[in-house]
Amino acid sequence: MNLDFSPEEHAFRQDVRAFIDANLPAATRAKVMGDRPLEKADIVGWQRILNQRGWATPSWPKEYGGPGWNAVERYIFLDELHQGGAPEPLSFNVAMLGPVVIAYGTDDQKRRLLPRLANLDDWWCQGFSEPGAGSDLASLTCSARRDGDHYIVNGQKIWQGMGHWADWGFFLVRTDPDAPKKQAGITFLLIDMKSPGVSLSPIITLDGRHEVNSVFLDDVRVPIENRLGEENQGWTVAKHLLGNERTNIARVGVTKRILARARRAATATGLFSAPLFAARLARIEVALQAVETLQLRVLAAQIKDNRPDSRASILKLRSVEVRQAAGELLMEACGAQGLSFVRFEAGERPPFDEADEGWSASAVCFNLRAASIYGGASEVQRNILADTVLGLGR
Numbered sequence: 502m503n504l505d506f507s508p509e510e511h512a513f514r515q516d517v518r519a520f521i522d523a524n525l526p527a528a529t530r531a532k533v534m535g536d537r538p539l540e541k542a543d544i545v546g547w548q549r550i551l552n553q554r555g556w557a558t559p560s561w562p563k564e565y566g567g568p569g570w571n572a573v574e575r576y577i578f579l580d581e582l583h584q585g586g587a588p589e590p591l592s593f594n595v596a597m598l599g600p601v602v603i604a605y606g607t608d609d610q611k612r613r614l615l616p617r618l619a620n621l622d623d624w625w626c627q628g629f630s631e632p633g634a635g636s637d638l639a640s641l642t643c644s645a646r647r648d649g650d651h652y653i654v655n656g657q658k659i660w661q662g663m664g665h666w667a668d669w670g671f672f673l674v675r676t677d678p679d680a681p682k683k684q685a686g687i688t689f690l691l692i693d694m695k696s697p698g699v700s701l702s703p704i705i706t707l708d709g710r711h712e713v714n715s716v717f718l719d720d721v722r723v724p725i726e727n728r729l730g731e732e733n734q735g736w737t738v739a740k741h742l743l744g745n746e747r748t749n750i751a752r753v754g755v756t757k758r759i760l761a762r763a764r765r766a767a768t769a770t771g772l773f774s775a776p777l778f779a780a781r782l783a784r785i786e787v788a789l790q791a792v793e794t795l796q797l798r799v800l801a802a803q804i805k806d807n808r809p810d811s812r813a814s815i816l817k818l819r820s821v822e823v824r825q826a827a828g829e830l831l832m833e834a835c836g837a838q839g840l841s842f843v844r845f846e847a848g849e850r851p852p853f854d855e856a857d858e859g860w861s862a863s864a865v866c867f868n869l870r871a872a873s874i875y876g877g878a879s880e881v882q883r884n885i886l887a888d889t890v891l892g893l894g895r
């Protein structure tokens with residue numbers, strides 16, 4: 502198995518890098534590089550620039566407006582975005598909903614939705630999890646009953662990432678509570694977040710930020726043409742979508758960016774010369790190299806067999822552990838100044854550039870705690886590995 506990039510792939514990387522350098526707004530890059538929160542307009546603006554170039558939908562086939570890249574080209578593109586300080590195209594629109602619209606949508610849905618998803622004309626959120634249905638998603642109870650040419654939806658969803666910015670949401674609802682298997686009675690609905698009866702409540706996470714929400718649905722009327730796929734077949738659509746959610750989850754470029762910040766901060770504070778710190782940094786860098794190699798192996802196998810590789814679970818598990826270790830190192834490197842809530846008195850300065858290395862270190866570290874929960878919790882990944890890779894079938 503050849504894990505080296507070909508000359509064409511190197512040239513492709515240079516093209517992507519040059520495009521980012523020439524077109525990414527400086528303010529957006531500065532926020533991403535310093536892990537400071539982005540505004541909605543930063544993300545929408547950049548996605549539209551990418552869309553003009555035909556690069557907003559890396560995983561879509563050419564016939565639906567995608568660039569027609571293979572898995573390695575997609576990896577290189579995302580790696581360059583991560584290391585170059587550019588936001589990824591909005592994954593709810595592009596990596597999650599777009600591919601299932603292509604696979605299960607009617608011609609009319611494809612025509613209406615795909616161009617708007619690509620251009621981020623509508624911001625979408627994911628309404629899957631419920632207070633009693635996360636890892637065991639098929640236990641969901643949010644209900645939809647038919648009333649003429651509408652569904653009436655009632656229930657609660659939780660953890661909707663950026664739901665407060667969303668125009669629309671894709672939801673899993675239970676349409677047949679008596680189905681013999683819980684997976685069998687679920688339907689995939691597209692819901693206008695401005696519909697009467699939809700309300701949101703913010704959840705402020707440990708990093709002090711508002712990223713996630715609870716969504717309440719109270720007698721929400723949804724036209725049946727907003728159903729994706731057949732009634733009671735939503736689990737098939739959801740499985741396809743969740744498979745895509747785990748693609749490119751390793752985000753090696755993001756971890757590299759965090760480690761570079763930790764190195765700069767530790768150099769500024771003098772911590773870098775402490776032998777234990779340098780040793781920890783080296784250990785994490787080596788672990789990251791192993792993750793990157795695994796990522797390339799998974800990609801190579803994916804291209805050869807044209808299907809997701811079961812080792813993707815190892816990748817999810819291990820890449821998150823390494824990224825979390827990098828986040829902890831960054832926070833340690835910044836010391837007390839890395840705590841978001843530390844304020845400096847007039848005239849007092851942290852030993853590094855506050856805007857770059859400073860206050861957001863704790864936010865990065867705390868935010869990363871969630872990475873071992875979303876996209877399939879670590880314990881669940883271990884179960885998958887036990888079954889599919891180790892063959893320990895329970």
Ligand SMILES: Cc1cc2nc3c(=O)[nH]c(=O)nc-3n(C[C@H](O)[C@H](O)[C@H](O)COP(=O)(O)OP(=O)(O)OC[C@H]3O[C@@H](n4cnc5c(N)ncnc54)[C@H](O)[C@@H]3O)c2cc1C
Nearest residue numbers: 627628629630634635636660661662871874875878880881
């Ligand atoms: C920051 C963040 C953003 C999110 N964004 C979204 C979003 O946009 N839309 C959305 O729908 N959802 C979202 N989620 C929800 C996410 O998918 C769920 O949190 C996740 O599936 C875990 O479900 P849960 O929180 O109910 O925990 P649970 O499933 O209750 O798990 C609790 C603990 O038990 C462990 N566990 C569960 N089952 C098993 C098992 N079979 N064997 C061993 N251990 C097990 C888990 O690993 C975990 O440690 C988000 C979550 C977070 C934290």
